[in-house]
Amino acid sequence: MPNIGLFIVCVLIWGSTWIAITYQLGHVAPILSVAYRFSIAALILGLFCKIKGLSLTLPAAIHLRMLMVGLCLYTLDYTLLYYSEQYIISALVAVMSSSIIYIxxxxxxxxxxxxxxxxxxxxxxxxxxxxxLIFLPEFGQLGTNTMLWVGIGLAMASFFFAAMGNVVSEQILDRGTPVVQMNFWAMSYGVMFTTSYALFTNTPFLLPNSTEYWTALIYLALFGSVIAFGAYMQLVQRMGSDKAAYVVLMYPIVSLLISTLFEGFNWHWPAITGVLFILLGNAIAMGKLKRKPPQPVI
Incomplete structure (x- = not known):
């Protein structure tokens, strides 16, 4: 698939996962939702490798790096993200996720x-x-809600670990490691960390009796983890983690549309202007608006 196709897949899917995560809140501890999500995703990837005859044997040095990706990207990033969304709406989380690019x-x-x-x-x-500009009205809440700052702190910590996982993933992929096998092992290590933490803290392993929870879980595991992360890691491999991370500035637009339907977001002129800024920034980041060299004077 060309880079633009991979980019669109990531933007459309991850732009919708913000709201999907909110359907899982309050049913079980966030650490368990993360463990369930990546257990299903790793199982799907493992079965895919088995069916396709793909070897899962990789060097020990690569496993150490995949262990780091599992800890940063598939454990700390998502666990902190789930906790943050208990205090702030999904649209505001999408705004702050843009910090990943700079990190x-x-x-x-x-x-x-x-x-x-x-x-x-x-x-x-x-x-x-x-x-x-898109989410300008949200910032009016910052001085009135103390727990909002807790959510912001958790979200920012989440994005730091996401960036760390991105960079280590690029290092792994630079060494020729296949994307599917890397994601399988990294997600499996993530499950190991999240499950161990849940056991250590005596978190009850509950299975929610909620259709919306399981629908969101399957969507997040299959689309948000297996498909989107597969596409994203291919972008990291081809473009580098800095350019690939620009998806975090594009999928807030999708999140905005969904928030309009489910969270009552109201459109305003700054939001429309903001969308134009994002599109222009995307063109610059992807090298679509490079300056032409000056023509020689004859």
Whole structure:
């Protein structure tokens, strides 16, 4: 699939997972929802490898890095994200997720010694302005709700670990590791961490009696984890984690549309302007608006 197709898959699916997560809140501890989600996703990936005859044998050094991805991306990132959405609406989480791009750029430079691409910084900055304009009314709540700050802190910690997982994933993929096998092991390690934590804290392993919970869980596992992460990791492999992370500035638009239907979001002119800023920033970040070199004077 071409990069644009992979990009669209990630944007459409992850733009809808914000609201899907809210249907799981309050039924079981968030750590269990994360464990259930990635258990199903890892099982699907494992069966796919078995059917296709794909080897799951990888070097020990790669396993250590996949263990880190499992801890950062599939354990801490999503667990903290689930907890944060108990205090703030999904649209505001989508706004703050834009910070992943900047964290990715810094970590990519520090850990992988790869150059900082200025088009990504400029594009991300325009996109961040756009996202801020879209959800401008949400910031009026910051001074009136103390628990909102708790949610913001949890969300920001979540995005730091997401960025760390992205950069380590790029390092793994740079070594020629297949995407499907990497995701299988990383998600499996994530399940190991989340389940161990649940056992250590004596969290009751409950199975909710709720159709909406299980519908959301299957959607998040199959589409949000198996398909979207498969597409995303291919983008990381082809474009780098800095450019691939730009999906976090695009899927708030999808989140916005869904929030309009389910959370009563009201459109306003700053929101429309914000969408235009995001689209312009995307064009810059992906190198679609590069300056032409000056023509020689004859």
């Amino acid at each position: 990715n750029v810094v970590l990519r430079r520090l850990l992988l010694k790869k150059p900082i691409r200025t088009e990504v910084i400029w594009g991300a900055t325009l996109g961040l302005v756009g996202v801020f």
